[in-house]
Amino acid sequence: MTPRGERSRHRLASTRSSVGDYLARRLPVVALVSYVTGLLAWVAVIDRWLPMPGVVTDMRMSDPGVPEAMALSNGVAGVSLYLLMWGVMMVAMMFPSSVPLFRLYSRTLEGTTTAGKATRVGSVMGTYALVWTLTGFVPLLVNSVVPITALSTEHGGPLLGGTLLLLSGYQLSPYKDRCLRQCRSPLGFLMGHHRPGVRGAIRMSWQFSVFCVGCCWALFALMVVVGSMNIVWMALIAVVLSLERTVSWGTHLAKGVGVVAGMVGSVLLLISLL
Template structure:
């Protein structure tokens, strides 16, 4: 079912309708940013001293999922806020619950992505007998992951998925569903496009240290810039160049990578020493 015609923004495509909706729904956007801020605060407290560098142990499934949900809220709510605001402006339902359900559906998709990541890391580690350890293949797998992430930035699939994220009006009009369940479904569908756009950047985060707040902030910043800067190609090319440079340094001189905790060397992330 399409969105009600009287509620459709009259702005053109791209990000303009979403930014107009931000101005019209400043309270909602502020609430999402406040939730993201609380998530960042909680994440910093929980991850202090936990960064063990590339392929940091993920702990139990329940613990990891709890941390992952909060991480995704911290990293993704700022960049998805314009889309949520546009959805709120287009829907007939004026209840504040509907846009929050949209954001919840978005998080549900990222929870699914977290489950896949956890399963993949656990399966590789179990079947290969700890091959991801730094003194085995961990360094080389980390460097290769960063190079693959750089290459993905330049692929047509990345371009298509990023286009959906940067044209929220087209996405909403093409996948509109009424009602609260519709809000959840639309949020989940938007999350799926976002996963398609950002999965390689998230893989890079695992390769650099998923429990590092510094790398988490960098990846979140890259995601936000790709989704909001007017210079789309420049943003993706710059991200690809950065990932390629990081991959080369991990291969050749990991000690030269800023903020990277190199396992087994006693080098610690600036957020705090292990065991603190």
């Protein structure tokens, strides 16, 4: 090969390397995997890829308490499918706003082998999904004690009003503020909770997941009351919790949601008493 051809080959290789580095910076693999996983989860929920056992006449899956009632009436199979459905819903709603933590954690693994990095990042994301899946036991337990379907049919106003007041009280509480600060500052969280190895990744993700549950549980309580498979409410709540955790005015939004929820909840309770 001539010297000119050799120089051209080196320039081409250098250009390809620069383009690859640029794409890696602009389109990090961890972010792409998280967003694609979240998108697929949304498609699975909207297109009903995850069937529920049993048939409920003259009721829709989006009605309050219906998915939970179907799950509880079909034993272990029903509960298992419900938890799978709930887990997919949580991935759809929570993964996009958790990308900053996933990305920052992956950056702390520079120098680790590709397999080791994939294992640890996968452990973080998998633990996060698992914790949110386990929260699906809560609406099942509540529905086993208080049938939401019957209660929403007979006393829909007071039920929704009371739930909104609960949401309002929590949104304005110091507990919400504490959990939200952890969720909004992934760098600060990593500096205080980062641990080496796969076990450390699982432990760190578990702790972060607990803060996330503490930040968002009241919003999901509202979602269960209005219908845990109501796509419109799912999307609205997902937008609210994502903005709370990611934008600069997220804390103000959280307070605003609390104030509005309190006003609407009070009006609904007053109307139901008249």
